[in-house]
Amino acid sequence: METGRLAIIMLGPPGAGKGTQARMISEALKFPHISTGDMLRESLRNGTKLGKKAKAFMESGALVPDDLVDAMVVDRLAREDCSRGFILDGYPRTISQARFLESLFEKNGTRTLSIGVEVGDNILIRRLSSRWTCPTCGKMFNAALEPGKAGGQCDECGTALVQRKDDTAEVIAERLQVYHTITQPLVRHYQEQGSYIAVNGDRPLEEVFGSIVGIIRGRTD
Ligand code: AMP
Numbered sequence: 001m002e003t004g005r006l007a008i009i010m011l012g013p014p015g016a017g018k019g020t021q022a023r024m025i026s027e028a029l030k031f032p033h034i035s036t037g038d039m040l041r042e043s044l045r046n047g048t049k050l051g052k053k054a055k056a057f058m059e060s061g062a063l064v065p066d067d068l069v070d071a072m073v074v075d076r077l078a079r080e081d082c083s084r085g086f087i088l089d090g091y092p093r094t095i096s097q098a099r100f101l102e103s104l105f106e107k108n109g110t111r112t113l114s115i116g117v118e119v120g121d122n123i124l125i126r127r128l129s130s131r132w133t134c135p136t137c138g139k140m141f142n143a144a145l146e147p148g149k150a151g152g153q154c155d156e157c158g159t160a161l162v163q164r165k166d167d168t169a170e171v172i173a174e175r176l177q178v179y180h181t182i183t184q185p186l187v188r189h190y191q192e193q194g195s196y197i198a199v200n201g202d203r204p205l206e207e208v209f210g211s212i213v214g215i216i217r218g219r220t221d
């Protein structure tokens with residue numbers, strides 16, 4: 001068994017299911033799930049300085065500037081619950097963020113495993129436009145598969161589900177475009193480092209999860 005801190009980086013386009021998978025892995029490994037999208041949405045709700053700076057970028061589907069997100073991640077990774085390992089969901093999203101993270105990991109000896117959840121654009125558009133999210137616990141539901149969830153309640157905590165402002169057709173198109181031009185090059189980046197493994201995300205949740213667990217075991221046992 002390898003020792004040291006392990007960073008599991010979830011890569012993939014919006015709607016691929018990386019958030020849901022990250023939550024499941026987090027429960028299985030007892031590693032914190034760090035979603036920069038969730039953290040930014042919380043800052044927005046709380047009206048913090050960061051939230052005010054990030055708002056317009058997020059609502060249009062653009063990326064929030066690297067320096068703001070990098071600083072937020074440094075603070076989060078310094079917390080005690082990250083000492084054994086953690087799951088990054090939605091970060092890094094640019095080559096510059098990936099390099100920033102690498103310089104941080106070099107200093108403190110963190111190993112990296114990046115897992116790419118791969119799904120085609122047509123499926124992503126369908127999934128994102130029927131996605132309902134719990135604003136309290138972050139759990140996501142697909143109203144096309146579970147019709148009661150459109151305007152319904154979270155089955156974990158009972159909160160009324162909402163549709164994210166950036167899950168509208170226009171913003172989805174922009175987010176996919178941003179993904180293909182700015183974030184997808186990270187796949188190559190991590191492939192070159194030998195730390196990238198892809199899984200087919202167009203399968204039932206539990207199957208995708210099974211593949212991911214197998215990958216993590218293969219790299220950590
Ligand atoms: P997500 O929930 O991961 O889809 O993120 C929602 C939005 O938050 C994105 O469309 C971006 O505007 C912003 N965001 C989240 N993570 C990052 C990041 N690593 N870099 C820049 N912007 C981000």
